[in-house]
Amino acid sequence: MKDPRIGEAAAAPPLDGPLLDGDGPIADSRNDFAGDFRGPARPSGDGSPHGLHPHDAYLRPGRIPHIWCDGCGLGTSLTGFIEGVLRSGIPWERVAVVSGIGCTGRAAGYLSLDGYHTTHGRPIPFATGLSLAKPDMRVVVYSGDGDLFAIGGNHFIHAARRNADLLVYCVNNFNYAMTGGQMGPTTPGGAWTSTSPAGHVEKPFNLVHMAVAAGATYVARWTTLHVRQLMEGVSEAMGMRGFRFIEVISPCPTCFGRKNDLGRGLDTMKAYRDRTTILHGADPADGAIGLDGRFVVGTFLNAPRPTFGELYGAMASGAAPAAGGEE
Numbered sequence: 001m002k003d004p005r006i007g008e009a010a011a012a013p014p015l016d017g018p019l020l021d022g023d024g025p026i027a028d029s030r031n032d033f034a035g036d037f038r039g040p041a042r043p044s045g046d047g048s049p050h051g052l053h054p055h056d057a058y059l060r061p062g063r064i065p066h067i068w069c070d071g072c073g074l075g076t077s078l079t080g081f082i083e084g085v086l087r088s089g090i091p092w093e094r095v096a097v098v099s100g101i102g103c104t105g106r107a108a109g110y111l112s113l114d115g116y117h118t119t120h121g122r123p124i125p126f127a128t129g130l131s132l133a134k135p136d137m138r139v140v141v142y143s144g145d146g147d148l149f150a151i152g153g154n155h156f157i158h159a160a161r162r163n164a165d166l167l168v169y170c171v172n173n174f175n176y177a178m179t180g181g182q183m184g185p186t187t188p189g190g191a192w193t194s195t196s197p198a199g200h201v202e203k204p205f206n207l208v209h210m211a212v213a214a215g216a217t218y219v220a221r222w223t224t225l226h227v228r229q230l231m232e233g234v235s236e237a238m239g240m241r242g243f244r245f246i247e248v249i250s251p252c253p254t255c256f257g258r259k260n261d262l263g264r265g266l267d268t269m270k271a272y273r274d275r276t277t278i279l280h281g282a283d284p285a286d287g288a289i290g291l292d293g294r295f296v297v298g299t300f301l302n303a304p305r306p307t308f309g310e311l312y313g314a315m316a317s318g319a320a321p322a323a324g325g326e327e
């Protein structure tokens with residue numbers, strides 16, 4: 001039975017203002033949202049311009065092969081993101097991706113769109129500035145749990161509080177993977193990492209709870225097993241404005257999986273099948289994830305409110321301030 005949440009691709013809302021490129025507006029065709037634009041044309045024949053992958057048109061083949069390990073979930077997260085953007089109807093060239101440092105941060109360099117690989121923990125302030133300067137763009141922060149919730153944690157909560165117009169797409173693999181598997185802000189209690197060799201004793205962040213509490217307007221969590229729901233979630237979130245957060249639970253067999261005897265990537269996917277409960281509208285306070293036991297995936301919140309840019313623009317134009325700060 002079809003998931004009732006999965007409907008037709010969300011119609012792209014109109015975006016105001018011309019798409020500027022230094023000297024002035026770019027060709028009118030780039031401002032046309034009426035057509036069935038799905039990014040660079042999908043080639044026929046061999047399935048890709050290079051004959052390698054159907055997503056070649058959305059990637060930078062010169063950066064491939066990627067650095068990601070066998071069994072890692074990051075490739076699936078990237079597929080979910082690309083397909084979600086295409087389903088949303090947002091023109092590919094209207095999307096910008098900003099990443100921080102880490103294995104996940106490589107995504108901005110692999111995607112064939114305006115991408116920025118910023119310094120550690122700083123993709124959100126960079127992206128906030130970009131979205132304010134270019135409100136006709138859809139700005140996405142694509143980064144990992146360590147980057148976004150340790151050194152970048154303060155940026156996350158304040159961008160959510162302000163309702164900055166960003167989609168934050170966070171791949172959570174529960175450790176600092178690129179630097180050798182150190183414990184991080186989402187590492188479950190009891191887990192073993194390279195810096196908790198006797199077991200981790202700290203309480204981890206529940207990211208969906210933090211996002212809702214800080215003021216996000218859309219909050220969802222999926223795993224790399226739930227790739228169809230993930231695509232629909234990206235499509236839904238791309239069609240909205242405001243601070244949106246999607247957490248993607250993902251295997252890291254090389255570091256976190258090896259240290260905790262979780263097996264290969266496929267074993268972790270089987271664990272996602274057995275451990276997850278799909279529940280939309282769940283209380284995010286019940287969204288904690290342990291080293292074992294069940295956890296909730298689904299859409300936790302969908303409650304749009306005026307964005308920071310909209311409120312600031314209204315104030316600057318002399319209009320009465322909207323009640324955006326009351327929540």
Ligand code: SF4
Binds near residue numbers: 251256
């Ligand atoms: S170290 Fe972990 S997160 Fe990084 S690419 Fe390898 S499996 Fe993926």
